Amino acid sequence: MTENQPKKPSKSDRTRAQILKAARLLFAEHGYDGASIRDVAAHASIDPAMVIRYFRSKDELFARAAVIDLQLPALRVLDRNAVGETLIRRFLEIWESPASGPGMAILLRSATSNEFAAEKLRDVFGNQVRPVVAAVADPADPADAGRRAGLVSSQLLGLAMCRYLLRLPPVVALSHDEIIQNIGPTLQRYVVGEDVS
Amino acid sequence: MTENQPKKPSKSDRTRAQILKAARLLFAEHGYDGASIRDVAAHASIDPAMVIRYFRSKDELFARAAVIDLQLPALRVLDRNAVGETLIRRFLEIWESPASGPGMAILLRSATSNEFAAEKLRDVFGNQVRPVVAAVADPADPADAGRRAGLVSSQLLGLAMCRYLLRLPPVVALSHDEIIQNIGPTLQRYVVGEDVS
DNA sequence: TCCATTTGTCAACGATCGTTGACTTTCTAG
DNA sequence: CTAGAAAGTCAACGATCGTTGACAAATGGA
Known part of the structure; x- marks a missing residue:
């Protein structure tokens, strides 16, 4: 087995990162169809052919750009009465903290017209959202956990x-506090509220 | 002024309707970019040139296909305690009754990557959703009505x-009753609940 | 220094798309 | 019946796109 390359910020790695950065930006802003490889190349100050060289196709480039880890906090049964607020706070970080990157925007922007993005988004739900919700929901009823996570x-x-994405003016105008105070209780009820059959 | 044409199911009107029907179906399923004029023409068993002849361009065809009237019930102050259920029931009709057509799907499918569709969707919000919510919210505070309608x-x-659109399995699996009993209270609180600054 | 690998440039391909104009067929009014 | 308008067909245009291959420049280890 060969070395994995522990040290190699070689020339190619830098341009590779530049391309990926430009791709994430443009995919997040214009979606899969709206962002052409030529646009990405221009934004990375590189030739379009290089984009294909580093990533084998537009689909693979998108797949690389669409990798996302929500890093949702592990909801412990202890703070059952704060899961709503915890979730909505993390939501705001994911979408508005520059550190989180535009990962979710990339997926959501394209999910309505690109089946790969849609499938990836369903994966994020099943592997990252659902388990977290299930941890505080009724452990004896997995279908219930899925329903709650879906809500x-x-x-x-x-x-x-x-x-x-849509930038609906009254929703854009909402402050973080308003969002937390309005959406938080909704999520709280969805996760731990006593609901229906 | 000429007659408006009270009776004229002429040949052209029928194909015109066929084209529009095919366009609405394909735009709703694949979005603006995903549905080509050639696809629409094939679905209407017609030549692509005819699509342009009847509607001047793809943009105008989309604009014609994206016309929508939600026909939201006028919320009277009387039934203040049932606005949530009323809204969610109408929502289900709009999306699942064949009579309503795929209007909302057309807009939502393309709104993330097509600015016209996004603007049109904001229009629907401002002209159809917001006034209905405002009718039962605090009439002295229009900004509050916008915020509630946004939520x-x-x-x-x-x-x-x-x-x-995404077809998230647990959300697809929800019955009408489950949706009404879970989403209804949320809407109820958003419209008439006592909320924050 | 020399040479092989890497990195980058350039032009072009085939495909698809919206759109157009010339042409033919069909329908209908006088 | 016939002429003219309406409806429909067909081939092609220019543009954009993803992708490719041939070629040039730069790099780095021997």
């Missing part, structure tokens, strides 16, 4: 759509 | 995204 996702994806 | 839209658009 949570419907509210959070809707808020993201209205605030960051 | 309502975030939940409803998110539900539509998850259930009809």
